[in-house]
Amino acid sequence: MSNTPLKxxxxxxxxGGPSAVINASAYGVIKTALxxxxxxxxxxxxxxxxxxxxxxxxIMDEEDPKELERLLYTPSSALxxxxxxxxxxxxxxxxxxxxxxxxxxxxxxxxxxxGGNDSMDTCAKVSRYMAKAGWECRVMGVPKTIDNDLFGxxxxxxxxxxxxxxxxxxxEVNRDAHVYDTGMVTIIECMGxxxxxxxxxxxxxxxxxxxxxxxxxxxVDFDLDKFLADVSKCYKETGNCIAVxxxxxxYADGSFVSEAKTAATDGFGHAQLGGLAxxxxxxxxxxxxxxVRGIELSLLQRCAAHCASGNxxxxxFMSGETAVKEALNGVTGKMVGFECDRTNGYVCKAKLFDLxxxxxxxxxxxxxxxxxxxxxxxxxxxxxxxxxxxxxTPMVKExxxxxxxxxxxxxxx
Amino acid sequence: MSNTPLKxxxxxxxxGGPSAVINASAYGVIKTALxxxxxxxxxxxxxxxxxxxxxxxxIMDEEDPKELERLLYTPSSALxxxxxxxxxxxxxxxxxxxxxxxxxxxxxxxxxxxGGNDSMDTCAKVSRYMAKAGWECRVMGVPKTIDNDLFGxxxxxxxxxxxxxxxxxxxEVNRDAHVYDTGMVTIIECMGxxxxxxxxxxxxxxxxxxxxxxxxxxxVDFDLDKFLADVSKCYKETGNCIAVxxxxxxYADGSFVSEAKTAATDGFGHAQLGGLAxxxxxxxxxxxxxxVRGIELSLLQRCAAHCASGNxxxxxFMSGETAVKEALNGVTGKMVGFECDRTNGYVCKAKLFDLxxxxxxxxxxxxxxxxxxxxxxxxxxxxxxxxxxxxxTPMVKExxxxxxxxxxxxxxx
Numbered sequence: 001m002s003n004t005p006l007k008x009x010x011x012x013x014x015x016g017g018p019s020a021v022i023n024a025s026a027y028g029v030i031k032t033a034l035x036x037x038x039x040x041x042x043x044x045x046x047x048x049x050x051x052x053x054x055x056x057x058x059i060m061d062e063e064d065p066k067e068l069e070r071l072l073y074t075p076s077s078a079l080x081x082x083x084x085x086x087x088x089x090x091x092x093x094x095x096x097x098x099x100x101x102x103x104x105x106x107x108x109x110x111x112x113x114x115g116g117n118d119s120m121d122t123c124a125k126v127s128r129y130m131a132k133a134g135w136e137c138r139v140m141g142v143p144k145t146i147d148n149d150l151f152g153x154x155x156x157x158x159x160x161x162x163x164x165x166x167x168x169x170x171x172e173v174n175r176d177a178h179v180y181d182t183g184m185v186t187i188i189e190c191m192g193x194x195x196x197x198x199x200x201x202x203x204x205x206x207x208x209x210x211x212x213x214x215x216x217x218x219x220v221d222f223d224l225d226k227f228l229a230d231v232s233k234c235y236k237e238t239g240n241c242i243a244v245x246x247x248x249x250x251y252a253d254g255s256f257v258s259e260a261k262t263a264a265t266d267g268f269g270h271a272q273l274g275g276l277a278x279x280x281x282x283x284x285x286x287x288x289x290x291x292v293r294g295i296e297l298s299l300l301q302r303c304a305a306h307c308a309s310g311n312x313x314x315x316x317f318m319s320g321e322t323a324v325k326e327a328l329n330g331v332t333g334k335m336v337g338f339e340c341d342r343t344n345g346y347v348c349k350a351k352l353f354d355l356x357x358x359x360x361x362x363x364x365x366x367x368x369x370x371x372x373x374x375x376x377x378x379x380x381x382x383x384x385x386x387x388x389x390x391x392x393t394p395m396v397k398e399x400x401x402x403x404x405x406x407x408x409x410x411x412x413x
Numbered sequence: 414m415s416n417t418p419l420k421x422x423x424x425x426x427x428x429g430g431p432s433a434v435i436n437a438s439a440y441g442v443i444k445t446a447l448x449x450x451x452x453x454x455x456x457x458x459x460x461x462x463x464x465x466x467x468x469x470x471x472i473m474d475e476e477d478p479k480e481l482e483r484l485l486y487t488p489s490s491a492l493x494x495x496x497x498x499x500x501x502x503x504x505x506x507x508x509x510x511x512x513x514x515x516x517x518x519x520x521x522x523x524x525x526x527x528g529g530n531d532s533m534d535t536c537a538k539v540s541r542y543m544a545k546a547g548w549e550c551r552v553m554g555v556p557k558t559i560d561n562d563l564f565g566x567x568x569x570x571x572x573x574x575x576x577x578x579x580x581x582x583x584x585e586v587n588r589d590a591h592v593y594d595t596g597m598v599t600i601i602e603c604m605g606x607x608x609x610x611x612x613x614x615x616x617x618x619x620x621x622x623x624x625x626x627x628x629x630x631x632x633v634d635f636d637l638d639k640f641l642a643d644v645s646k647c648y649k650e651t652g653n654c655i656a657v658x659x660x661x662x663x664y665a666d667g668s669f670v671s672e673a674k675t676a677a678t679d680g681f682g683h684a685q686l687g688g689l690a691x692x693x694x695x696x697x698x699x700x701x702x703x704x705v706r707g708i709e710l711s712l713l714q715r716c717a718a719h720c721a722s723g724n725x726x727x728x729x730f731m732s733g734e735t736a737v738k739e740a741l742n743g744v745t746g747k748m749v750g751f752e753c754d755r756t757n758g759y760v761c762k763a764k765l766f767d768l769x770x771x772x773x774x775x776x777x778x779x780x781x782x783x784x785x786x787x788x789x790x791x792x793x794x795x796x797x798x799x800x801x802x803x804x805x806t807p808m809v810k811e812x813x814x815x816x817x818x819x820x821x822x823x824x825x826x
């Protein structure tokens with residue numbers, strides 16, 4: 001491949017579950033691409049790769065630059081997302097032929113894809129196919145996942161903001177849960193099906209003296225009896241207990257606690273219909289007689305742009321910006337992650353990772369950061385995570401409420 | 414009663430469910446009382462009236478004034494709360510005799526009580542008893558309730574911040590819920606057992622074009638079939654639907670939807686263990702086959718100090734400050750509520766209400782502010798509520814997280 005900038009159009013898509021800052025990354029791509037003299041047109045895929053396949057491309061050049069700037073603090077994927085898993089081109093190349101057709105139609109020479117594991121996989125496959133097909137282009141992955149489970153990078157854009165929201169909300173709930181002298185057990189459920197990063201973020205609240213007593217991650221097999229013993233002991237001794245659990249906690253046999261038939265545990269003999277927090281709250285209530293409340297942070301934790309991390313917004317933008325700059329320099333087949341130095345303050349630099357090395361791996365919370373009892377995380381996690389949540393959102397409000405970006409959404413014909 | 418200031422000590426207590434700004438009210442009382450030349454000492458009741466009965470009073474004079482200032486953005490009741498309902502003195506005056514004993518012991522001449530309906534009732538009873546017992550003192554109610562159901566006052570401190578959080582969070586969830594092209598139904602549950610004010614606050618998000626399709630308040634009898642028809646139609650036509658429900662919605666016979674045996678509705682034949690949102694989500698899922706998510710805002714909505722309304726903080730402080738100033742002027746037996754003028758901008762002034770007229774009444778959302786179909790509120794509610802959520806919190810953060818007030822809690826002996 002040449003390392004002189006290619007002349008042609010760029011396209012950006014967003015995929016997977018949204019976050020508070022995925023649009024900050026997209027804005028990094030869009031703004032930098034719009035400013036490049038080599039990039040002739042900037043398109044946005046409507047609902048990710050499905051927008052490519054359906055020939056539904058939004059013309060970003062038609063948008064008001066001032067409005068686009070609001071993407072920095074607009075949650076969820078402004079271009080629309082999808083959960084479409086593209087086939088292996090060696091098995092079925094229908095989608096790729098179609099993508100190549102669209103590339104040719106719009107003279108697309110730059111492909112940026114903004115998402116998690118699956119999106120990096122899509123990126124890698126598109127990159128390989130285009131090389132094979134002889135269509136010269138640059139394919140770059142721009143990471144996003146609140147789950148923080150992408151391989152290689154120090155952390156993932158989106159995680160830090162969710163972590164900040166979780167720690168902030170738990171500090172507030174902690175105050176609320178201690179307000180009476182009559183005691184209460186509170187079970188809080190965070191996202192994270194396979195990796196416990198988000199749940200671990202509750203430890204930031206504990207580091208400030210306003211956090212949970214226990215944290216249960218999916219990295220450790222869940223033991224219901226141990227959990228009940230932990231909570232009961234704490235409640236007995238202090239009159240209060242807050243436990244934070246990951247939605248992905250599972251028993252030793254691998255079955256999710258949230259999906260377990262609870263006949264053995266709550267005596268009702270049917271699957272619980274509420275979430276994990278509600279289910280565990282009921283079990284604790286039965287066993288201890290305590291006043292118990294289950295709280296599921298649900299979608300709130302991934303879209304709370306009003307409580308986003310300033311660092312996360314800056315880094316997300318940087319990731320998108322770097323993707324364009326590196327692509328213009330001739331780089332392709334890479335994801336723009338981060339390399340961070342915490343020895344003397346906190347320095348975060350963009351770093352390129354091979355898409356193939358990132359796709360389809362899941363980075364978990366290191367076992368050495370989890371305590372021996374498996375019911376909390378250690379200071380090492382706090383040292384890792386605290387720098388990520390620094391800084392506040394530049395969100396502009398109107399009438400006391402967020403003023404999110406409103407795209408015109410002009411479709412290319 | 415004399416209208417020259419009484420010389421003596423003041424005591425303040427907090428009661429009932431906490432809010433994001435109840436401490437701003439308490440700070441208004443504490444700061445103003447500490448600055449008064451007539452008030453010799455300022456005490457805080459540890460866990461409300463129970464702290465009086467147990468002779469557990471905190472000496473506010475011992476606290477660092479700079480630390481006390483953090484009460485402006487510290488959620489939950491910093492002095493501790495209780496849910497103790499004091500007896501009618503004509504039936505059982507044991508508690509009142511004890512309170513008088515404590516009043517005499519500490520020479521308490523000013524009694525401020527910070528809470529909702531029940532707290533105003535406590536205030537009224539204490540006021541009457543002390544007058545009868547011939548103990549000269551000034552008794553003032555400082556209102557607080559996110560439920561906004563206190564009679565007389567334009568609105569209640571605490572409501573506005575919860576409303577701002579609800580509207581903000583729903584705007585964010587609205588973005589998240591529309592991210593895929595595959596559609597989703599989202600059911601969001603807000604607090605408010607008997608009054609729908611908090612749930613109605615979702616309409617502020619709708620006023621910005623980023624809110625729910627339907628709002629169901631406890632002021633209207635809930636009709637499950639109508640609800641299902643509303644949601645199904647909206648989902649069918651737009652591919653999406655967001656409905657916000659009050660925890661207190663009930664059927665025509667008065668039974669709470671949340672407590673109903675769901676045999677007739679979901680076919681499982683047992684009481685649901687999750688919250689109302691989870692239960693309705695399951696019913697919608699069964700009937701429509703749509704992807705459905707239930708979200709309960711739970712405690713988050715009443716303790717989200719990070720998203721508090723600047724106006725609410727100022728007004729809460731003003732309510733506490735006014736209570737002390739008026740008491741010093743000889744006023745007693747009053748609650749400091751608000752009178753607001755929205756004709757030309759928004760002006761909020763403190764106004765005194767008879768404690769007796771406030772206690773034990775519940776103010777509901779006016780029927781004329783609810784639409785004919787009973788599934789939304791009208792512009793009149795938005796006009797009423799929008800001014801209340803203006804302005805941001807002055808919250809100081811440390812390490813990117815809230816730095817709440819930490820009281821020394823020095824007990825009087």
